[in-house]
Amino acid sequence: MKYVDEFRDGEVARGLAEAIAREARPDRRYAFMEFCGGHTHAISRYGVADLLPPQVKMIHGPGCPVCVLPIGRIDQIIRLALEEGVTVCSYGDTLRVPASEGLSMLRARARGADIRMIYSAADALALAQKEPARQVVFFAIGFETTTPPTALVIRQAAQLGLKNFSVLCCHVLTPSAITAILESPEVRELGTVPLDGFIGPAHVSTIIGSRPYAHFAEEYRKPVVIAGFEPLDVMQAIRMLVRQVNEGRAEVENEFTRAVTEDGNLKAQALVSEVMELRREFEWRGLGVVPYSALRIRERYAAFDAEARFGLTYQGVPDHKFCECGAILRGVKRPLDCKLFGTVCTPETPMGSCMVSSEGACAAHYTYGRFRDIPVVAA
Amino acid sequence: MKKAYIRPLDLRHGTVDLSHGGGGRAMVQLIGEIFGRAFDNEWLRRGDDGAVLPAPRPGERLVVATDAHVVSPLFFPGGDIGCLCVHGTLNDVAVMGARPLYLAASFILEEGFPLADLQRIVASMAAAAKEAGVPVVTGDTKVVEKGKGDGIFITTTGIGALPVGRELSGANARPGDAVIVSGTLGDHGMAIMAQRENLAFESEIxxxxxxxxxxxxxxxxxxxxxxxxxxxxxxxxxxTLNEIAQQSGVGIVLDEAAIPVDPQVAAACEFLGLDPLNIANEGKLIAICPAQFADALLAALRAHPLGTRAARIGEVTVDAQHFVQMKTAFGGRRMVDWLAGEQLPRIC
Structure with a gap:
């Protein structure tokens, strides 16, 4: 595959691995957080960790849109489907996230809820147009990457004057999550969680640009390298982070120049701000209530806001008491530290959200990496 | 007395209705005009409730396998539910090492299903059965109300004879054995998916x-x-490899670079975020044999039109956990796990 295989070349990877091993000082440890689930997935799927020297460790961050969705939001959409009888359109991963009362969207479906799996926001709008007798609600989740398509379908629905389409807007913001991690007591109290730098988001940065990260580099003295989701991107970013640490720099660098500019996609940003505005606060799974960390639909588009249309109120629900998703999302714990991991919590029967999405730290480790937990004897 | 006349089925515009499953004349007509005509053979012609079959050769044992087919869409590039339901069951019999001999077929039709589509599907089934040299010797048809099915579901059962001394099983893999695949992976699943999602590629999958x-x-x-x-x-x-690892109590290590995947399929998987290793195949084979016979096995596969892209992709190892692992082309290592949940419903 052209433009893809080049970024997965084993030969180049070996060269980069040697360079990282050469440059990483043997007398210190390097702990970098990859913010995005896309990076987590690439690291696990391609076995990037095997190519790193022992003193360089990766910590999985919270950038998995399905993982950070709190139970209360899933309860909301399930209630809409079961009690209001609306047709819910959702991205596939979300369907298996456990909600209250032993339900998930998938189980609600088995109880008769009309919940459809879609691949894009446009599919939800098309369904509403095709079936005017149905109330269609699009369960809009994700970081800045998936926000512009949601804004676009809301604007299109307004232009078409659709009466049967609305959106439960759960879009969240990356910079707020990074701030929440850097402000968390574990990271602030030095030594509890060592964090020497971030691999910055790939797709999110194509929208918001590289500028929003400057604050972290300056204020918190943490290097940030924005990187693509291919395994060579990740390796190159790690090398750049090692260099920054060695040289005592804390800057925003861009490894993903083939897609990310300083300003990002201004057109998409304008579209989003036309349709949406900041929420005063939003509950994240793992990070708790984070101020100004999510978006809601503006008053002028209230007709397409499911929260307004159906008079929804938000009720937070605590996670299972042994579930460590929260600490894992903050980078404080690893999947193996959780009592539930691999026992009652598996991809087939997930208890926490990190086990649901393939971008979640637990699912990635379970699916791709759990052989590392047990020594394997060769034939 | 006038000879009884029944107007022939309207195969162009007609549809299945409840009377076609009711046990009356309409059902007999449907069976005769569509199934009987297409599958015609000595057993069906007798019109009995079952088929009387000869016993296998002395010492041979029987292998039986059954498979329900619910694929959506019914017609897809490279095939349809008709040939699929023949191939799927024949292959289950054949991978046991048996010579497939007979097929039985059971149809669940939904009220309103176009007779033209039914005829096309049955013709495709008959052609596949004929090509394979395996007759459909008995069958059944039921009709369900509109909304209670999705057009057509077909269950086929195959019977085969297992030659004396042949013992193939997923429990037989031994450490050191070679793992071989007969060709590119993921073609069937991606053909269905591309059709369903209306994905247009330069050339059709x-x-x-x-x-x-x-x-x-x-x-x-x-x-x-x-x-x-x-x-x-x-x-x-x-x-499949995880099943074998569990059954045999072994591990398997794959070499990603050796696994054949069609570039179009790889691109489609990339686009949809799927892994070709999880995608269904309907005409591929995994073979495991002692390492010293691997070259001979590969040569035999490659000499056949269905095995030209056969490749040796890994080996069986000692592993108390029975994990399937893979050396990635990137240079790392990862597990190849079962898929959680349902990636592509109604694929076959």
Whole structure:
């Protein structure tokens, strides 16, 4: 595959691995957080960790849109489907996230809820147009990457004057999550969680640009390298982070120049701000209530806001008491530290959200990496 | 007295209705005009409730396999539910090492299903059965109300004869054995998915649906020491190898760079965020044999039109956890796990 295989070349990877091993000082440890689930997935799927020297460790961050969705939001959409009888359109991963009362969207479906799996926001709008007798609600989740398509379908629905389409807007913001991690007591109290730098988001940065990260580099003295989701991107970013640490720099660098500019996609940003505005606060799974960390639909588009249309109120629900998703999302714990991991919590029967999405730290480790937990004897 | 006249079925505009499953004249007519005509053979012509079949050769044992087919869409590039339901069941019999002999077919039709589509599907089934040399000797038809089915579901059952001394099983893999695959992976699943999602590629991805018993006969003639044969259908290579690892109590290590995947399929998987190792195949074979016979097995596969892209992709290892692992082309290592949940519903 052209433009893809080049970024997965084993030969180049070996060269980069040697360079990282050469440059990483043997007398210190390097702990970098990859913010995005896309990076987590690439690291696990391609076995990037095997190519790193022992003193360089990766910590999985919270950038998995399905993982950070709190139970209360899933309860909301399930209630809409079961009690209001609306047709819910959702991205596939979300369907298996456990909600209250032993339900998930998938189980609600088995109880008769009309919940459809879609691949894009446009599919939800098309369904509403095709079936005017149905109330269609699009369960809009994700970081800045998936926000512009949601804004676009809301604007299109307004232009078409659709009466049967609305959106439960759960879009969240990356910079707020990074701030929440850097402000968390574990990271602030030095030594509890060592964090020497971030691999910055790939797709999110194509929208918001590289500028929003400057604050972290300056204020918190943490290097940030924005990187693509291919395994060579990740390796190159790690090398750049090692260099920054060695040289005592804390800057925003861009490894993903083939897609990310300083300003990002201004057109998409304008579209989003036309349709949406900041929420005063939003509950994240793992990070708790984070101020100004999510978006809601503006008053002028209230007709397409499911929260307004159906008079929804938000009720937070605590996670299972042994579930460590929260600490894992903050980078404080690893999947193996959780009592539930691999026992009652598996991809087939997930208890926490990190086990649901393939971008979640637990699912990635379970699916791709759990052989590392047990020594394997060769034939 | 006038000869009884029944107007022929309207195969152009007609549809299935409840009377076609009611046990009356309409049902007899449907069976005669569509199924009887297409599958015509001595057993069906007798019109009995079951087929009386000759016993296998002395010492041979019987193999039976059954498979329900609910694929959506019914017609896809490279095939349709008709040939698929023949190939799927024949392959299950054939990977046991048996010679497929007979098929039985059971149809669940939904009220309103176009007779033209039914005829097209049955014709495709009949052609596939004829090509494989395996007659459909008995069958059943039921009709459900509109909304209670999705057009057509077909269950087929196959019977085959297992030659004396042949013992193939997923439990036979031994550490050191070679793992071989007969061709590119993921073609069937991606053909269905591309059709469903209306994905247009430069050239169409076609299902690999095919009857494998010919290929298997050649393979077993060349390497009778073959220990395991499996067709990696639902769940793809990943699920099938995990099954074998569990059954045999071994581990398996794959070499990603050696696994054949069609570039179009790889691109489509990339686009949809799927892994070709999890995608269904309907005309591919996994063979496991002692390492010293691997070259002979590969040569036998490659000499057959259905095995030209056969490749040796890994080896069986000692592993108390029975994990399937893979050396990635990137240079790392990862597990190849079962798929959680349902990636592509109604694939076959």
């Amino acid at each position: 076609r299902s690999d649906t095919a009857a494998l018993h010919g290929l298997i006969a050649e393979l077993l003639a060349a390497v009778p020491q073959t220990r395991v044969l499996r067709d990696p259908t639902r769940g793809g290579l990943a699920a």
